[in-house]
Amino acid sequence: MLERVPLLHKELANYEDVVGAEVIDRIRALAAPLRGKRVLHLNATAYGGGVAELLATHVPLLVDLGLDAEWHVMEGSDEFFAVTKGMHNALQGAGIPWTHDMQRIYLERVLANATDLADGWDYVVIHDPQPAGILSFLEASPMARQLERAKWIWRCHIDLTAANPDVWGFLAPFISHYDASIWTMDDFIPDGFDRSGALIAPPTIDPLSVKNLELQTPFVDEICRQYGLDPHRPIVCQVSRYDPWKDPVGVIQAFRLVRDEVPGAQLLLAGSMATDDPEGFHYWQLTEEAAGGDPDIFLLSNIQQVGAVQINAFQRAAGVVIQKSLREGFGLTVSEGLWKGRPVVGGRAGGITLQIDDGVNGYLVDSVEECAARTIELLQNPGPAGGMGDSGREKVRQEFVSTRELEDYLRLFSDLDASR
Ligand code: UDP
Helix, strand or coil: CCEECCCCCCCHHHHHHHHCHHHHHHHHHHHHHHCCCEEEEEECCCCCCHHHHHHHHHHHHHHHCCCEEEEEECCCCHHHHHHHHHHHHHHCCCCCCCCHHHHHHHHHHHHHHHHHCCCCCCEEEEECCCCCCHHHHHHCCHHHHHHCCCEEEEEECCCCCCCCHHHHHHHHHHHCCCCEEEECCHHHCCCCCCHHHEEECCCCECCCCCCCCCCCHHHHHHHHHHCCCCCCCCEEEEECCCCHHHCHHHHHHHHHHHHHHCCCCEEEEECCCCCCCCCHHHHHHHHHHHHCCCCCEEEECHHHCCCHHHHHHHHHHCCEEEECCCCCCCCHHHHHHHHCCCCEEEECCCCHHHHCCECCCEEEECCHHHHHHHHHHHHHCHHHHHHHHHHHHHHHHHHCEHHHHHHHHHHHHHHHHHCC
16 A cells, blocks of 8 residues: 555634635535545645645645545656656656656556556545556456546646657556546646646635734744844845756845845845755755855754744745746745735746736746846835735636645546546
């Protein structure tokens, strides 16, 4: 059996204050015919990164609605995760050689996971490329009959607009076996992919999670002090894995320009090391080199016990939240910043463009210089930044709160049932 992730207890009723009774009633009505259905979400890691963040709320809410939902994590290995990270980078546009050896490592590990998968599901949701080949292996195995009842959904969290054709060419035949697929943006669906079962449903954040719930200013200030930051000096903050697409080095370059204009400014980069991301440590080192021991730059990770409550505090303490990604599936950190009423300066990439209305709740930027200029503007004029914060929070309430995604999934399950 694959590892089952223990779930938190969550109640849909608690979200009524955020999204209103009508939304809650609609979700309950959609879920009623699905009570008792067995749902499996399978991904590559229980910790670190956006998918784990999403599932930690989504699966408990399915359970609260009476579905028999579980979250399992596939079993990888250093070698496998090195291959799937290469795959991930290639799918986001990097030119990597996609060798036979890499394909073999991928297929062998996916096969091993397929044989360990529990059965008896009504819906199986497979997240991202790491476990995507599982369905094809099961179809070819003696377990195939047990699959007849299940509807299979592939959830793609990656920006595939410039996908490396070799890697997508390898993956696409596996995906074509699924009953449905979910994408963050229409633009991410590669040309030639059969769109008939494709649903567009961007990710969401949980306003009631420890990461996003309201915190009082003295508490926020105290957490900043514990990490050596001065809460009375301006703080800019990027929360993200140490990964080339998140461009932490570009953020440091932008920060140096910011500090020339806003003396006393501090930069906080917080990034957890995910278990399926073997490059993390390498990029941490590159980022550390770029920071060059600058006392105004704070590099933190989960290794220094930066957990959800600290991330929450840092995002609240920031005068400007930055997410300067060069390529981005969605970027939960953008909605997290907007929800906390912070203006967000984000790279004009993928899902960030869904969340930032340029000039309304933050700015979209295309370069280090632009990132610096917009950050300076916001730090020097906190009045407009405050107004942006209000519209950012409202944007998230309307479009990117967990209940919206829950509703999307329930609708999809019902539609798939209708087609049985
Ligand atoms: N995150 C965290 N601690 C860190 C870095 C990131 O808790 O040190 C969280 C972050 O708050 C967000 C998620 O991990 O909830 C990252 O999701 P996002 O969609 O921004 O990026 P991904 O890592 O999935 O590419």
